[in-house]
Amino acid sequence: MTARDLTKNQEMVLGALSAADGPLSAYTILDRLRDRGFRAPLQVYRALDKLLDYGLVHRLESINAFVACAHPHCHGHGSIAFAICEKCGQVEEFSDATVQSRLGDWSREHGFKPSKTAIEIRGTCATCLA
Amino acid sequence: MTARDLTKNQEMVLGALSAADGPLSAYTILDRLRDRGFRAPLQVYRALDKLLDYGLVHRLESINAFVACAHPHCHGHGSIAFAICEKCGQVEEFSDATVQSRLGDWSREHGFKPSKTAIEIRGTCATCLA
DNA sequence: TTCGTTGCGTAACGCTATAACGTCCGTTAT
DNA sequence: ATAACGGACGTTATAGCGTTACGCAACGAA
Ligand SMILES: [Zn+2]
Ligand SMILES: [Zn+2]
Ligand SMILES: [Zn+2]
Ligand SMILES: [Zn+2]
Numbered sequence: 001m002t003a004r005d006l007t008k009n010q011e012m013v014l015g016a017l018s019a020a021d022g023p024l025s026a027y028t029i030l031d032r033l034r035d036r037g038f039r040a041p042l043q044v045y046r047a048l049d050k051l052l053d054y055g056l057v058h059r060l061e062s063i064n065a066f067v068a069c070a071h072p073h074c075h076g077h078g079s080i081a082f083a084i085c086e087k088c089g090q091v092e093e094f095s096d097a098t099v100q101s102r103l104g105d106w107s108r109e110h111g112f113k114p115s116k117t118a119i120e121i122r123g124t125c126a127t128c129l130a
Numbered sequence: 131m132t133a134r135d136l137t138k139n140q141e142m143v144l145g146a147l148s149a150a151d152g153p154l155s156a157y158t159i160l161d162r163l164r165d166r167g168f169r170a171p172l173q174v175y176r177a178l179d180k181l182l183d184y185g186l187v188h189r190l191e192s193i194n195a196f197v198a199c200a201h202p203h204c205h206g207h208g209s210i211a212f213a214i215c216e217k218c219g220q221v222e223e224f225s226d227a228t229v230q231s232r233l234g235d236w237s238r239e240h241g242f243k244p245s246k247t248a249i250e251i252r253g254t255c256a257t258c259l260a
Numbered sequence: 261t262t263c264g265t266t267g268c269g270t271a272a273c274g275c276t277a278t279a280a281c282g283t284c285c286g287t288t289a290t
Numbered sequence: 291a292t293a294a295c296g297g298a299c300g301t302t303a304t305a306g307c308g309t310t311a312c313g314c315a316a317c318g319a320a
Binding site for chain 2: 061062081086092094096099102103106107110111112113116117119120123124125129
Binding site for chain 4: 139169170173176194
């Protein structure tokens with residue numbers, strides 16, 4: 001379950017995401033892998049599912065896209081936050097212990113058992129503002 | 131721009147969301163309003179756009195659904211968080227000043243100008259755990 | 261062997277959202 | 291008044307995102 005033994009498809013999808021300079025939609029990944037044998041969306045989605053499980057890839061819920069994890073080694077990142085530039089598409093991945101702890105507090109106080117947390121800030125990055 | 135003067139379509143969409151006991155997809159709203167004259171997705175999406183502008187409705191990015199604001203009077207809620215139960219579909223809307231401030235800090239420090247923030251915790255609610 | 265699990269390939273389908281028309285109506289300027 | 295504009299509306303078609311359903315092949319456990 002802890003990865004390290006990716007299948008051919010999984011490696012190609014992860015490769016496409018790593019090579020990209022920003023998040024990619026599943027169908028964009030498909031297009032970029034067509035000349036390497038990909039034919040159908042399911043090939044991409046199946047690979048993505050596993051890569052998400054392994055923590056090597058993150059899904060950006062607010063833009064229906066996927067991005068390679070920026071810190072695949074820092075294994076423990078619980079809830080991650082993303083800053084997504086709406087101009088250039090660049091994404092910054094970060095995590096904040098205080099935010100995590102506050103959201104954890106709320107969950108505990110309300111008897112809510114969290115499974116997956118999404119924190120996404122959309123806006124304009126420093127580069128695009130300059 | 132500050133609402134108070136909803137059109138017929140906007141009122142019907144808001145009514146459908148308020149009457150529902152949980153978030154609804156745009157197409158579910160469409161189905162529920164068919165006998166009141168709704169025919170096409172665009173009628174729903176156009177109304178939703180305005181209602182989102184007015185702050186009367188929130189979009190749940192991680193499940194492609196919409197929900198009536200739980201506190202339409204507390205006008206000022208900047209970035210809101212949602213706890214979404216994956217069992218029963220119930221949604222709790224809350225806001226945490228510390229979380230907001232921490233995310234604001236990160237943005238300021240990184241020269242990022244935020245426009246819209248989504249915080250969504252998926253998991254299992256207290257009721258469904260019991 | 262037999263079975264269960266996992267990954268893969270293909271086709272079809274369903275759900276989510278927008279583009280591109282044209283129309284109607286109330287407000288405003290001439 | 292009437293022309294011009296903006297905003298909401300209706301309809302059709304299309305684009306984009308994701309899953310269901312089927313069958314096959316490989317591998318390890320029983
Ligand atoms: Zn990561
Ligand atoms: Zn940018
Ligand atoms: Zn609200
Ligand atoms: Zn529940």
